[in-house]
Amino acid sequence: MSGSAITPWVVGNWKMNPMRADAKQLVQELKQLLQDHVIDESQCHIGVAPISLALSNVQAQLSAGNRTVYTVAQDLSRIAGTGAYTGEISAELLKDSGIDFVLVGHSERREIFGDSPAIVNEKVKNAIDAGLTVIYCVGESLEQRENGQAEQTVLQQICDIASVVQADQWERVVVAYEPIWAIGTGKTASPADAQAMHAKIREGLSQITPMGQSMAILYGGSVKPENAVELAACPDINGALVGGASLNAESFYKIAHAFANTK
Incomplete structure (x- = not known):
């Protein structure tokens, strides 16, 4: 069973x-x-993840539009609640500001800022417990792919959060597969390779939760209008996490249009 009936993101x-x-x-x-x-909301969920300084302003701007466009936080604190934690923004503070979605586990957070699996788990738990929906990022490095460790690496990242996501909470998890070697490089996994990994992710999720067949799995890594239609045609690719192309409104719109009209 594929995820082709899932509304894309x-x-x-x-x-x-x-x-x-x-x-x-x-x-x-x-x-x-x-x-x-x-683009009808039933055809495609759309969201943007601005810097934390801009979350409220962007959300206010978007609220005046003709359809819902979700405002997504790029990260959150490993610390819950409030307190003496200079520079941190907790899940509860995001929720209090009307933000309902957050990215967790992006490779840039893991690679540059040292977000270990333990830290990522804390962030996922805090987000879900506060009522946020998590867009959970997974992906392998070029070295891991060349060594034949891509599937093992990605499936381990999926398994990492199984201990902190309760059975009834998986409906608030969206998975984003981003091969690290394709982020910001202009390189993209071939649609066949991307589909193969997405199918493996869905298989892994289905072994953890009955919701695995209905969860959205997004592809990220140099997604642009030129490859969006081909990616969208893959049965287990349920949307895209878009980097550079999202900074151009027309390019971002074309990607959303591709997924809305291909699925």
């Missing part, structure tokens, strides 16, 4: 971009495109 991860005026213009352009060329 297309989420733009802005990372540490852009400046405030550019962010405002980007949102305005996206809203205009979605107004002029409607």
Whole structure:
């Protein structure tokens, strides 16, 4: 059984971009495109993940649009609640600000900022316990792929969170597969390779939870309008986590349109 009946997700991860005026213009352009060329919410869920400084402003801008576009936090604290933790933003503070979605486990957090599996688990648990939906990122390095360890690495990352996600909480987990070697490099896993990994992820999820067959699994890694249709045609690819292309409203819209009209 494939995930072809799942409503796709297309989420733009802005990372540490852009400046405030550019962010405002980007949102305005996206809203205009979605107004002029409607993508029905039943065809595709759409979200953007701005920097934490911009979460509330972007959310306010998007709320005035003709359809729901979710505002997604790029990360959260491993510490729950409130307290003397300088620079941290907890799951509860995100929820209190009306943010319902958060990225966890992105390879840049793991590789650059030292988010170990234990830290990632704390973040996932805090997010879900606070009522957030987690977009959980997994992926292998080029070395791991060349050594034949890609599937083992990714499935281990899926298993890592099984201890902190309760049976009835898997419905609030979206998985995003991003091969590290394809992030920001212009390289993309072939649709066949991406589909093969997505199928393995779905198989692994289904061994952990009965919800595995209905969970959305997104592909990330140099997704652009030129490859979106081919990726969207793969039965177990249920959307995209988009990096650089999400900083251009027209490119991001075209990717969302591809998934909305291919699935």
